[in-house]
Amino acid sequence: MAFDKAKPMDDEYIAAGPAAIRENLRALKEDQIVDAGTVNGLAVGNASGNIPKANGTLCTNLNAQYLGGNLAGYFSPATHTHSAATTSSNGLMANTDKAKLDGIAAGAQVNQNAFAGILVSGTTIQADAPADTLELVAGSNIALTPDATNDRITIAVTGTVPAAAIAAACTGNAATATTLQTARTIGISGDATGTATSFNGSTNITIPVTLATSGVTAGTYTAVTVDAKGRVTGGTNPTTISANTTGNAATATTATTATTAVTAASCTGNAATATKLATARTIALTGAISGSGSFDGASNLSITTIPGALTPGIGGVQTFTASGTFIVPTSVTKVYVTVVGGGGSLPSSKDYYASGAGDVVYKQLVAGLNPGESVTVTVGGIGGASSFGAYVSASAGSTGIASNSTASVGKGSGGLVGAMYFSSNEIVYSTAGGANMFGIGASISFLGASTAVGYGAGGIRYLNTVKLGTSGLVIVEW
Structure with a gap:
């Protein structure tokens, strides 16, 4: 079971x-x-x-x-071996190769470029061991200075080298050359002379120099002769001066070489006194204002000016007596602008008034314009300001003001005041509108009435008599 x-x-x-x-x-x-x-x-x-x-x-x-x-066929038997490795095929490492690898120190690098030997005067010094030491020994008069930080050696010569082949072959003291074997004399000749003796190079020397004489006796002269080198070679003291008193002696525009003494009494014309010109001359003003006067030097001259022709600019000028447009010309980037404001206005009531002159801005530079650019130009009428675009402007003269003072104000910032003059019992003697450099105001007096002229001038009212001022002005120059 x-x-x-x-x-x-x-x-x-x-x-x-x-x-x-x-x-x-x-x-x-x-x-x-x-x-x-x-x-x-x-x-x-x-x-x-x-x-x-x-x-x-x-x-x-x-x-x-x-x-x-x-199966067992997939595995190698215990007696199986491999071939040794080569530079072109894999394999086992030979024992000799392993010994070489074991002999390489840790951290070793690939060989760098280096000298295999050092050649000195025909003898090659080679290393006796893998890590040998080369020693440099200083000879006579040679100093070696090592610098371990920067890996360098400084080689210098010290003292005198008595055994040097070239120096030993020299004669005298050429090897040391501290002084000349024979002292020498150094001389200077020509326009200056001087001598230094016994110079052997051991110390510096100074040579006293004496200028050669020019043949002129020392002294003070009123006339001297100088040669090409700047030396005085002659000197005189003339006692008389001759002048040509003929021809234009009266005006004294030229003179000839002096030969005889001249006195004022011997001169013709007015040369002796020179109180005035023989021919009076005319002095004239032109441009923005005009005026002239005769001047002979006998007295001072005062010239009465009136507005004149405008001075043209560098390349062109455009005058505006009414508002308009300025077109910047080709190749123009800057202009000079003169602006005059209109004369001051007058009240409508009957009384005594004088208005001021318009402001004046004279030749102000306007830069940064572009060719073809349009600039609006405004010319002020009576009581109106004038302007050149947003660049330049001038205010109008101030409105006329009635007053019993000796002068009432009425002007632009650049114009003159209008004025009225009264007697002690307040009877008006005269009234004048303001003026500026381009206009003269209207006026009235016992002698009569005058109209304002020019640009930016002030006006006047004398009861029923009215003389208006003038409009402004703009001038562009380039």
Whole structure:
């Protein structure tokens, strides 16, 4: 019978127990029964799920962890070897190559460029060991200065080299050259003379120099002769001076060489006194104002001016007596502008009034213009301001003001005041409008009335008599 784990039973007779125990022991020994709990009822064989059986047949799905599930043919036998590695093929490392690798120090680098030897005067010095030392020894009069920080050596010559081949072959003191063997004399000649003796080069020298004489006696002269080098070669003191008193002596425009003494009494014309010109001359003013006067030098001259022709600009000029537009000419980027405000206005009531002159801005530079640019020009009428675009402007003269003072104000910031003059019983003697450099105001007096002239001039009212001022002006020059 087979092994029976239930035998002997707990409730059987004691006498039956020994026989059951003996049968289970026999079954364990002879029937090869193992603990079924440890093999989970598996059968021996070569199929999947069998307990592997070593009978030469491949076991299916055998978990051979260390063999990868492969047959023995996939693995090398213990006697298997590989060829040594070469520079072109893989292989095992030879023991000689391993010895070379072991001989390389840690941190070693690929060989750098270096001298295999040092050639000195035909002799080559080579290293006797892998880490040899080259020593430099200083000879006579040679100084060696090492610089470990910058890896360099400074070689210098010190003192005198008595054994130098060239110096030894020299004669005298050429080897040292501190002085000349024979002292020399240094001389100076020509326009100046001087001598230095016994110069041997050991010290510096100074040579006293004496200028050569020019032949002129020392003294003070009123006339001298100078040569090409600037030296005085002659000197005189003339006692008389001669002058040509004929011809234009009266005007004294020229003179000839003096030969005889001249006195004022011997001169003709007015040369003796020179109180005035022989011919009176005319002095004239032109441009923005005009005027002239005769001047002969006998007295001072005062010229009465009046507005004149306008001075043209560098390349052109355009005058505006009425509002308009200025077109900047080709190649022009800057202009000079003169602006005159209109003369001041007058009240309508009958009384005595004098208005001021318009402001004047004279030749103000306006830069940064563009050729072809349009600039609006405004010419102020009576009581109106004038302007050149937003660049330059001039205010009008102020409105006439009635007053019993000796002078009433009425002007632009650049014009003169209008004025009225009264007698002690307030009878008006005269009234004049304001003036500026371009206009003269209207006026009235016992001698009569005059109209304002020019530009920006002030006007006047004398009861029923009205003389208006003038409009402004704009001038553009380039």
